Amino acid sequence: MFCGKYLTLQAPSAGCDGGDCGACTVLLDDKPFRACLTLALTVSGKNVVTAEGLSQNGRLHSIQKSFIEHGASQCGFCTSGMLMSAVSLLKEKPRPQRQDITRYMSRKPLPLWLLRRNH
């Protein structure tokens, strides 16, 4: 995990290290990416956001506030991945329906799917 090892960012957790669990999800130019499957070199010049970057000047992002309010952080290990996916979903669909959320939060082959869509 590049983030953890060299940038001392600890929010994206290395859960499975194989793209399955999504605990390491970060935003790469507003799109969710599995950090464990993304080579650091390939994100050169792109905007990477982790859960640390969601709060600005000590003010929590509304998603973070909502996670606290609803007790959604649970044990916290994969929470940052869920946050990043949720933020990205809201950017794409500001008023998501229930099925959008289920589809979005549980889709698995995220990096491949996104690469196809972006390029």
Place this chain on the structure above:
Amino acid sequence: MTKYIGKAMPRYDASGQVTGRVKYVDDIKVPGMMYAKMLRSPVHKGIIRNLDFSKAVRIPGVVGFVTADDVPGINAYGRSKDMPVFASENRVRYKGEPVAAVVAADEDTAHDALTKVRLEIEEETPVFDIFEAMEPDAPLVRHNSKSNLWIHFPPDKIPLTLVMGDVEAGFSEADHVIEGRYSTGPQDHAPMEPHVSVAYYDAYGPPGHPHGQPDHLCASGHAVRYSGFAHEQDSLYWGPRRRRFWRKK
């Protein structure tokens, strides 16, 4: 009390969790920290014929290795010799059994070093089924035992037979009698956090604060026990409450 009852209270550690400030064991970094990686058995059962670290220790950054010979006292988790820390008496009894550990200055080097360790295992016939293992000519799981039976109860003395009412009468009156063997599968939860422990000596003297998932039967417990900390209970860092996953020993 009425302040809290019936009210949704925020978790005390929620703000740390949503901002990524909570430290999990994998996030703990100690200056000069070394990384150990387990060398695990690639076969289900066998005798270790050769274990050669000479190539592995020549990789820059590799500090050394540990095997069963380096474990002080009993080579076992807790008190059961059936759970050796490293494969004992040169025997492996399951695929993935730890054989040795390589220690290096960083995780990647430790990984690389593992691939350079020469491990030769003479494969033996494994046994996978509990009932096959009970056969008289079954391969022995513990090579120095006479049979695979750990405890044996004669049929009339099985300690956990539950009987309610008149079983015989029930069977004789039943329209259908179905016989079978039923079992409940093992259940295990799968915490996402990888199994890691961190142990270190504190500069302020003993006992120090080894970090990890503490348990008497756990790897971090071993770090404590074998690094010479006097009072393991006092010296363990338990972390925030919700970080303790019982599965993680």
